[in-house]
Amino acid sequence: MVNVWLIYHSKTGTCKQVCEDIASKFKDNYELRADEVKKIKPKDISNNPPDLLIVGSRITFDKPDRTISKFVQKIGKELNSPIEKAATYYTHMTPWDDSKAKMSEILKENNVAKNILPEHLAFKIQDVGKTKGPPEPGQEPKIEEFVKKVQEFISR
Numbered sequence: 826m827v828n829v830w831l832i833y834h835s836k837t838g839t840c841k842q843v844c845e846d847i848a849s850k851f852k853d854n855y856e857l858r859a860d861e862v863k864k865i866k867p868k869d870i871s872n873n874p875p876d877l878l879i880v881g882s883r884i885t886f887d888k889p890d891r892t893i894s895k896f897v898q899k900i901g902k903e904l905n906s907p908i909e910k911a912a913t914y915y916t917h918m919t920p921w922d923d924s925k926a927k928m929s930e931i932l933k934e935n936n937v938a939k940n941i942l943p944e945h946l947a948f949k950i951q952d953v954g955k956t957k958g959p960p961e962p963g964q965e966p967k968i969e970e971f972v973k974k975v976q977e978f979i980s981r
């Protein structure tokens with residue numbers, strides 16, 4: 826079975842919820858593990874690399890969150906050879922410029938993954954003046970579409 830490892834960092838639970846929604850769609854035909862990066866070490870991944878890594882990050886100050894970015898950089902330092910494939914998703918509140926904020930570049934620059942799915946999932950929460958908000962209407966189908974693209978990417 827194909828191994829998928831999903832890592833994320835979540836402060837108020839949105840990135841975690843999206844992780845769980847993605848994970849539930851992988852459970853039948855894939856071996857999937859999902860972890861908050863605060864609870865594991867980069868070595869856990871570099872010692873046992875998956876076939877595909879999914880990285881979920883909240884956006885802070887127009888960039889992927891620092892905690893997960895640093896974690897990904899450390900994986901790159903510790904891996905013997907890059908992971909075959911990776912995909913990325915974000916949670917965000919404002920319409921940030923997603924052509925600039927790129928976890929895929931962090932993955933590439935740090936030799937974490939050879940092939941990165943060009944499309945990412947951007948899951949938007951409503952701006953209610955706080956860092957936690959309900960999902961903007963219309964976000965749920967994006968998860969389904971993203972999972973479909975990742976699964977096609979795996980089988981290529």
Ligand SMILES: Cc1cc2nc3c(=O)[nH]c(=O)nc-3n(C[C@H](O)[C@H](O)[C@H](O)COP(=O)(O)O)c2cc1C
Nearest residue numbers: 835836837838839840883885886887916917918919
């Ligand atoms: C310090 C800080 C800065 C943020 N900056 C941005 C931003 O630049 N663009 C944006 O869309 N959302 C921004 N947000 C909103 C977060 O993306 C949102 O709180 C997060 O996606 C929720 O995910 P979580 O529940 O997993 O923490 C910011 C939040 C915080 C706390």
